[in-house]
Amino acid sequence: MTWGIVEERTACIGQQAAGPLRDFGVAHMIELSDALVGRRGNGIKIYGREAFAGMHRIGRIAAECLDMLAAHVRPGITTEAIDKLVFDFGMAHAALPAQLMYRGYRHSCCTSLNHVVCHGQPNDKPLREGDIINIDVTFIRDGWHGDSSRMYTVGEVPRRAMRLIEITYESLMRGIAVVRPGATTGDIGAAIQEFAEAERCSVVRDFCGHGIGLEFHEQPSILHFGRRGEGVPLEPGMIFTIEPMINLGRPQVKVLSDGWTAVTRDRSLSAQFEHTIGVTETGADIFTLSPAGLHCPPYASAA
Template identity: 45%
Template sequence: MITFKSEREITRMHEAGKLLAACHKLLRQKIKPGVTTLEIDRFVDEFLIAHGAKSEQKGYRGYPYATCASINDEICHGFPRAESLKDGDIVTIDCVVNLNGALADSAWSYPVGKISTEARKLLNVTKKALYIGIAQAIAGNRTGDIGHTIQEYVEGRNYSVVRDFTGHGIGRNIHEEPQIFHYGTKGRGIQLKEGMVITIEPMVNIGTWFSLLDDNGWTARTVDGMLSAQYEHTIAITKDGPLILTSQDD
């Protein structure tokens, strides 16, 4: 069931989004060779608590951490760990913030030290895919318009779009309807309407889009060991167009 949010609810989700964006901005300086993703996870957890918020994913279906930290060939839901990040790695930090009951969700891929040209291009293409998808998130369009635009852009640059994981509605719960596929057909899918709040979060691989699941039951990685990246924003559908609730630009 799709839930529609009032202006007041969107304002509260925007406040949660601003806090999450502030956290991601701080991570730009903290993610470097020698740092562990467990240390990053602890920082995020403590930052949110200090600002009167919490990580909504911590404890969600038994998930034990405040963040997902996915390194290199890990597509999503990577467990933070004590292994140090190395020069040339890429790491995606994903977190859902709960601020006084209002949720916001954002993932961001970061370079660790000096990365390869191939890795840099992957990050650039994935981030661009996010924003061209957001441009389609307007009332009257359909979810397929978002997916088609992202797929066409990504595959046109010889990358693949992960199909096993999707964006989603968000509100009182982390995952609500509708699902937001990052591939698809123009004019198909659920029609977007004012008051909907969704995440757009393309996961893009250098190789094939197929994934496999680790024994922990959470972490998905590429089947061919190639790099994967992800960027995600929480978006409100408004009469004035898409409103990015987790924007790092303000």
């Protein structure tokens, strides 16, 4: 889930209501001393091996949920139905959707369609041929938060929409590629911005990635634009999301009257991908990679 920069609005997440309560592993949470090995003066947590193991487990659940959805995203399904699939998947895996009632958000995922940039709320409108949609999920298990999102195509989509999706995915992976000790958060943003703008797209500046781990949103903020060498230096043990939102048109967005849904002001298409990663001694450890290899549409194996 993205973090709002200007209004400090957190990313998508909300909730859905119920079924029987499950044991989400709270009683079995690892000792904090085994997971959190340091904290910097700027509030950034430095996590240890036990934390990385926990993040791999919850990250895989988030990734498997997104894998599962690939077979369901097709013309005629509603985003409410997708939301229920996400909730049910979490219950089946003893994982709580973190969005559930987060700051009053009443759904288990965010479903951002076409010109919706982020935080789109599930509803009863069916998806139509040619739509593109981002589905953003976050789960909690054993105290750890796993946050990821992917784009999906609904039937055949226009070439310009597919091109935007491809550019956005490549932007994310270029941002991840620069992560290593000694790099900075500005290096991440610059890698994303330089590529997206070279492809004549724009980078949304109102929302950013964020630290994550024992809490949904932690420090540091990960801007998807910036200058190399600026920002927070990266060091092993840091955990955060990278989740660029890329528009075909201009970067400006507005938040609708529901207080959540952010859309492009010019109604141009927008796309987003997100991974949760940890900084290692040599680079980035991606916790939310697809076990099924469904990284970017088209998801042929999901048919």
